[in-house]
């Protein structure tokens with residue numbers, strides 16, 4: 001039996017054993033890796049960003065070995081999965097088990113993505129496009145480095161031939177004009193997804209920080225109907241735009 005490579009530096013903070021939503025066309029398990037180089041104020045996975053409890057790796061590997069042939073794919077999510085030192089070996093082990101692999105990423109680590117793509121270890125990538133680059137540090141913290149790496153990531157994916165999507169969480173600061181700017185900044189994609197922003201609870205540190213900084217412009221969250229209107233508004237630049245609620 002194929003054995004997944006054991007990687008003691010792989011920090012998995014959570015696992016969803018099956019999902020029909022996270023990997024288009026695949027019944028998949030979702031792994032949430034600890035840690036992120038961003039600090040988005042609206043992050044809903046904040047509890048796994050800083051030193052969360054780490055799952056023992058052996059039961060995760062045993063589960064994935066047992067489910068081979070029953071699950072189609074595995075989603076590498078987070079946190080930011082591309083920060084994991086053992087990601088390449090892990091993805092290779094998943095492919096040896098016959099899984100399709102999806103990478104969720106903020107797009108900041110194109111060099112990591114390149115090694116995965118070069119060896120055919122990723123079948124689908126979902127790349128967060130947070131905001132126009134000029135807003136990145138305000139939205140995602142200084143660790144975002146102004147969105148460095150994002151467009152190299154998109155360019156690499158375009159050249160790779162694998163399926164991928166840009167996904168935009170529609171926070172109130174992204175006006176129609178800013179969304180149009182984002183839509184125009186990329187070639188026409190097969191998937192350009194607008195996601196509904198769900199506010200995190202007031203009192204979480206990140207939210208307080210951004211509200212202090214941007215409260216006059218923040219406004220209220222979009223409602224689903226407005227997201228559909230925004231999708232129509234940017235269809236001229238991204239004809240395959242869709243809404244995810």
Ligand code: SF4
Nearest residue numbers: 036038039040043079
């Ligand atoms: S990129 Fe932002 S939203 Fe995603 S895990 Fe990191 S801090 Fe959270």
